[in-house]
Amino acid sequence: MTAALALGDDALVLSHRLGEWAGHAPVLEEEVALANIALDLLGQARMLLSFVGDEDQLAYLREERAFRNVQLVEQPNGDFAHTIARQLYFSVYQHLLYERLAAGQGEFADLAAKAVKEVAYHRDHAEQWVLRLGDGTAESHERMQRALDALWRFTDELFEPVEGVDVDRHALRDGWLAAVTSVVERATLTLPSGPQSGAWTAGAGRQGLHTEPFGRMLAEMQHLHRSHPGASW
Amino acid sequence: MAAVTADQKTQGTADTADAEHLAAFDAAVAADDRIEPRDWMPEAYRASLVRQMAQHAHSEIIGMQPEANWISRAPSLRRKAILMAKVQDEAGHGLYLYSAAETLGTSREELLDKLHAGRQRYSSIFNYPTLTWADVGAIGWLVDGAAITNQVPLCRCSYGPYARAMIRICKEESFHQRQGYELLLALSRGTSAQHEMAQDAVNRWWWPSLMMFGPPDDSSAHSAQSMAWKIKRHSNDELRRRFVDICVPQAEALGLTLPDPDIRWNEDLGQHDYGAIDWTEFQEVLKGNGPCNEQRLAQRRMAHEEGAWVRDAAAAYADKHAARPGTAGAAAQHVEATA
Numbered sequence: 358m359t360a361a362l363a364l365g366d367d368a369l370v371l372s373h374r375l376g377e378w379a380g381h382a383p384v385l386e387e388e389v390a391l392a393n394i395a396l397d398l399l400g401q402a403r404m405l406l407s408f409v410g411d412e413d414q415l416a417y418l419r420e421e422r423a424f425r426n427v428q429l430v431e432q433p434n435g436d437f438a439h440t441i442a443r444q445l446y447f448s449v450y451q452h453l454l455y456e457r458l459a460a461g462q463g464e465f466a467d468l469a470a471k472a473v474k475e476v477a478y479h480r481d482h483a484e485q486w487v488l489r490l491g492d493g494t495a496e497s498h499e500r501m502q503r504a505l506d507a508l509w510r511f512t513d514e515l516f517e518p519v520e521g522v523d524v525d526r527h528a529l530r531d532g533w534l535a536a537v538t539s540v541v542e543r544a545t546l547t548l549p550s551g552p553q554s555g556a557w558t559a560g561a562g563r564q565g566l567h568t569e570p571f572g573r574m575l576a577e578m579q580h581l582h583r584s585h586p587g588a589s590w
Numbered sequence: 591m592a593a594v595t596a597d598q599k600t601q602g603t604a605d606t607a608d609a610e611h612l613a614a615f616d617a618a619v620a621a622d623d624r625i626e627p628r629d630w631m632p633e634a635y636r637a638s639l640v641r642q643m644a645q646h647a648h649s650e651i652i653g654m655q656p657e658a659n660w661i662s663r664a665p666s667l668r669r670k671a672i673l674m675a676k677v678q679d680e681a682g683h684g685l686y687l688y689s690a691a692e693t694l695g696t697s698r699e700e701l702l703d704k705l706h707a708g709r710q711r712y713s714s715i716f717n718y719p720t721l722t723w724a725d726v727g728a729i730g731w732l733v734d735g736a737a738i739t740n741q742v743p744l745c746r747c748s749y750g751p752y753a754r755a756m757i758r759i760c761k762e763e764s765f766h767q768r769q770g771y772e773l774l775l776a777l778s779r780g781t782s783a784q785h786e787m788a789q790d791a792v793n794r795w796w797w798p799s800l801m802m803f804g805p806p807d808d809s810s811a812h813s814a815q816s817m818a819w820k821i822k823r824h825s826n827d828e829l830r831r832r833f834v835d836i837c838v839p840q841a842e843a844l845g846l847t848l849p850d851p852d853i854r855w856n857e858d859l860g861q862h863d864y865g866a867i868d869w870t871e872f873q874e875v876l877k878g879n880g881p882c883n884e885q886r887l888a889q890r891r892m893a894h895e896e897g898a899w900v901r902d903a904a905a906a907y908a909d910k911h912a913a914r915p916g917t918a919g920a921a922a923q924h925v926e927a928t929a
Contacts, residue, residue, distance in 0.1 A: 369667075373662065376661045376662060376670070376674055377661075377662060379654060379658035379661055379674070379677045379678075380654045380655045380658040380677070380889065380893065381889070381892075381893045381896075382893065382897065383893070383894075383896070383897020383898075383900035383901060384897060384900065384901055384904075385651070385681050385684055385685050385688075386685070387897075387900075388654070388677075388678070388681035389678055389681045389682055389685070392674055392675075392677060392678035392681070393678060395674055396671060396674050396675055396678065399667065399670065399671050399674065400671065402667070403667050403668075403671070406667075412667050413666050413667060416667055417665075417666075436896075437897065437900045488907065489903050489904050489907040490900070490903050492907050492910065493902065493903025493904065493905075493906045493907045494899065494902050494903050494906045496899050496902075496903075497899055497900070497902070497903030497906075500899070577662050577663060578662060578663065580663060581663050581664075581665045581723055582665045582666070585665070585781060585783060585784065587781075588665075588780055588781050588783075588784055589666075589776065589780060590665045590666040590668075590669055590723075590773075590776060590777075590780075
């Protein structure tokens, strides 16, 4: 059940990060949009984790080394551009992946068929903001470029093989790169270069090797649940 | 809109045309007709509505903070989803209410500027901290409960856009209130530590919730005029007492007590008597001296200031693409709502 855990953890962790925006968004419409995306992802996480076992046990009682999410989704929110860069990289990947899973006969076909509609919205939201920030003011352009560059090294991990996810990952990667390139260029930005394949972080999250901010995120997320062993809420 | 203060009412300078308008307005209010944005209305009515609706909208926005404080620590995924959805709804309620206020000739930006400058208020309740998870339940049960008691009569408010916004908002608020009650019930029937957490939260939120109905009738500045205009339908004390009557049996069903030894059924009046409210505390909170006033306003200002470059980017993008027809017309329209 590695696949459900990997995809479920991706959704759970990114949902948590987006939830941290509540009350801090740059405009009220984004309070609504970011919470909406966070809720969609949380719904996906709950379904996926339930394939594996008890959703709360899995979310609240596993330690850092047992989480299987990619490192991209655990990255701190940073400024709005960092959050949007993370959303672009992840939602394009998730959209292309779920399209393929929905078209197949595998165990995730039904879930993917439902989730792909949500993810299409997430992708559109991210793309629209990349265009606005990239092609907005000089400051927003610079911030957007910096964010794309900073998170670039976490993107290669998206295409590491996941046991039980039966898709052609090379084709997935080509599709992803074409889609991201197109948005980035339309936004008058430059596709980052530099370490991608072979960067020292690549592939680690799926093996339970995470970045430092993740442990702190889990400490906060799990604290109350762990303080009352066996309680129901 | 032109700034109008309460002592600059137009009635005093009414010429014949104004007198006719006023007569038509009074007749419409008396007949329980709705006043709509294009209708003539006394400037003081307009100003009073802007004040009340802005304060209401600000309360939704500031009210996101005490609850959002627990999103990252919600103890189960189900509760986390419920809480996120609730905070999202509050942002949505803020949006409805700002839109409704804009029909009176003001703008969201202007109202937010006044909030950030401390020139318009929000509900005193949100200046209290959420210290435990049970506070999320107490807010749902008591704070949303008080809000609903206040707001259901506003569904019949004389100003149409406000009344219609309230109909939508009250539906969602009732849902949140039931969820808050259910959260507290789970805690109350849970472990002894959970029960204690629930009781402690009710102890801390009870009195501030009663204060949500505003000052007592004999010292409420706006009440009489608002009732004459049918903006308000019931007095502060009347609504407060109604709320106490609703809460007493609910607290019993929860297995929790209300922190007021003076609550008892008054057979003669057919309602509950309750103890004295600490109006000094209320006044201090209103003056900005509550536990979280500074923190709430500072976070709100920071979100706004740190988001300025994002709003500027959206506006600059919309300008560029409006000037180049055919490239992103639909997208530019989309962002106008966002900017």
